[in-house]
Amino acid sequence: MLHADTHAFLCRIAGRPPVDEALWLEALTHGSTGAARDYQRLEFLGDRVLGMVIAEWLYALEGGAEGRLSQRLNALVSRSTCAKVARAIDLGPHMLLGKQARDDGGQDSDNILGDVMEALIGASFVTHGFDATRAMVRELWGDLVAGKTGQKKHPKSALQEWAAGNRRKMPEYRLIDRSGPDHAAKFTVAVGVKGVGEVEATGSSKQEAETLAAAAFMERFG
Structure with a gap:
C-alpha cells in the first residue's frame, strides 16, 4: 500500500486518486530495493x-x-528535463531506494529522477488512459513548453557548425572516465578540435557530458 503522503502526492500530480496502487508503487520502486x-x-x-x-x-x-520541432521535442523529453520536472514536484522523497542507492545520492540522481518521472507517466497511462495522462503532462511541462526549452541550438550542433564555418576538422569526443555505481554514474568526456584546443566536462550520462563539453568549448573558443 502507498504511504499516505505518497498517496496525496500522486493525487496532486495526476489530478485524481491513483487506481491500482500496486502499479504506482512499482513506478516509484528502484531495482536496488530488491523488490x-x-x-x-x-x-x-x-x-x-x-x-x-x-x-x-x-x-x-x-x-x-520538422527540424525545429524535433529539436524542441528532444530537449523537452530528455532525461535532464524529466529530472527537472521531478525536482519541481519534489518527487525524490517518494521514491523507494535501497540503502546503498540512497547513500550514493540516488534520491537526487538525474538518471533515477528522470526514469521514475517517466515511470509515473507510464502508470498514469495504464490506469487512467491517454487523455488523463496528456492532461497530467501538460500541467507538469507547461512552463517548459511555454518557455525557451529546446529553442536554442544544441551545443553539439553549434560546435559542429562553428568548426565547419571556421574550416576546421569536425569535433572529436573521447570518453576519459566513468565512475560510480550504475544508478549514480559519472562520465567525463573530452572534446577537441584539431588546431584549436580541447576541454573536458562531467555529466550523469555520456550524452550529457558531451553536451556540457561542447558548451564549454564554445564558451572558451567560440
Whole structure:
C-alpha cells in the first residue's frame, strides 16, 4: 500500500486518486530495493507516451519546420528535463531506494529522477488512459513548453557548425572516465578540435557530458 503522503502526492500530480496502487508503487520502486518489480517496464512505456504527448502538443502549438520541432521535442523529453520536472514536484522523497542507492545520492540522481518521472507517466497511462495522462503532462511541462526549452541550438550542433564555418576538422569526443555505481554514474568526456584546443566536462550520462563539453568549448573558443 502507498504511504499516505505518497498517496496525496500522486493525487496532486495526476489530478485524481491513483487506481491500482500496486502499479504506482512499482513506478516509484528502484531495482536496488530488491523488490520483485521495479520501475523499468513502466519507464519504457512512459518514455513513449511522453514523446507522443509532447510531439502532439508542439505540432498544435508551433508552425516551425520538422527540424525545429524535433529539436524542441528532444530537449523537452530528455532525461535532464524529466529530472527537472521531478525536482519541481519534489518527487525524490517518494521514491523507494535501497540503502546503498540512497547513500550514493540516488534520491537526487538525474538518471533515477528522470526514469521514475517517466515511470509515473507510464502508470498514469495504464490506469487512467491517454487523455488523463496528456492532461497530467501538460500541467507538469507547461512552463517548459511555454518557455525557451529546446529553442536554442544544441551545443553539439553549434560546435559542429562553428568548426565547419571556421574550416576546421569536425569535433572529436573521447570518453576519459566513468565512475560510480550504475544508478549514480559519472562520465567525463573530452572534446577537441584539431588546431584549436580541447576541454573536458562531467555529466550523469555520456550524452550529457558531451553536451556540457561542447558548451564549454564554445564558451572558451567560440
